[in-house]
Amino acid sequence: MGGTGRRALLAPVVAVVLAAGVACDAQSGIPTEQAPADTSSAPLSAVEPDTTTPPPAPVPQVVVGDVPGNPAAADAVRAWATDLVTRPATVPARCWTLPPAQAADQYADTATILGALGRPGVEGQFAVSWTGGGTTVSVKRSEVASGYACPHVHPAGTADFYTPADAEYAVTRFLSRESGAPVNRADTETAYPLICPGFSPWDPSGTGTGGQPPLKADPDVLAGTRAFAADAMTATQGRGDYLDVSVPVTDVSGATETKRITLSIGPDGYCLGEVT
Known part of the structure; x- marks a missing residue:
């Protein structure tokens, strides 16, 4: 009876333990199968546009005839002529030593001006001048000294071109x-x-x-x-x-x-x- 009694007592305990184990498994939510991984690929990123900045256009080389003994004169008028070709809108503000209306009129024919400047320069008593194609481009010494010479443009052979x-x-x-x-x-x-x-x-x-x-x-x-x-x-x-x-x-x-x-x-x- 003693052995039978122990087995009788153990049976409920085992049943309780088994029941608890089943309950724990039910509450833990342990999956019985592994969820399939999402194998879909991410959308491809858009191709970035080419933002490379193109190199600036080369600055035209304005040809100015040399002035024997006065290289600064050619450099000063070349600075002005380069703006006249590449940035004409900036010239009036920089040439404030001339009457605005007069400068606009005298600087209108760029091709003729460049043609005259391509000839050798001549050192005069008060100014340096370049003459060609019936046109003379004259710069005063104060303009040359400034490094940016705004000239007077007038018909060749004109002695008194100031007005x-x-x-x-x-x-x-x-x-x-x-x-x-x-x-x-x-x-x-x-x-x-x-x-x-x-x-x-x-x-x-x-x-x-x-x-x-x-x-x-x-x-x-x-x-x-x-x-x-x-x-x-x-x-x-x-x-x-x-x-x-x-x-x-x-x-x-x-x-x-x-x-x-x-x-x-x-x-x-x-x-x-x-x-x-």
């Missing part, structure tokens, strides 16, 4: 300096002289007793300028190379008076010599 527009623009530049608003920050008397140097006697009236230009002796005669009426400016041809420009000028006190400024042609074109 009243040049004289009026010289007055505009001078008065703009005096009023504290130069047409360009680089426009100073040292770099771009506008006052006549007095290389020849100043004698606009033809008295034969000329001396130095009065404005050279007193360059600050218009230093009190606050404003001027450029639109009311008028030019009157005088004796020889002399020319008078009349313009209303307002000083710092607010008073306005018409000034007569007498100019002549000097090494850098029209220069101012007297104010009355």
Whole structure:
């Protein structure tokens, strides 16, 4: 009975253990089969476009004839001519030493200009020039010194190619300096002289007793300028190379008076010599 009793007692225990094992398997959720792996391939990435930047176009080589003894002149006008060919829209702003309308007119025929520049340059008394095809391209020494020479373009054989527009623009530049608003920050008397140097006697009236230009002796005669009426400016041809420009000028006190400024042609074109 003892053996039978032990077997009777063990049977319920075994049954409980087996039942617990079955319950644990049911709760663990252990799969009986492995889930198939997703073998579908990922979508192919889009092919990136070619973003390689093409090399810049080569800058045209503008041919400028050599100037014996003055290589800087050819270099300075070549810088301008290269812009005229490759970036013409930038030229007016860089050539602020010329009246804007005049520059636009003189620089219109690029082919003719390049044809003239291809000839040897000639050193003159006050300017360097290239002539070809009936056209002359002339640059002043102050333009050469700047490294970017904005020339005058005029018919070959023209002795006096400066015009009243040049004289009026010289007055505009001078008065703009005096009023504290130069047409360009680089426009100073040292770099771009506008006052006549007095290389020849100043004698606009033809008295034969000329001396130095009065404005050279007193360059600050218009230093009190606050404003001027450029639109009311008028030019009157005088004796020889002399020319008078009349313009209303307002000083710092607010008073306005018409000034007569007498100019002549000097090494850098029209220069101012007297104010009355």
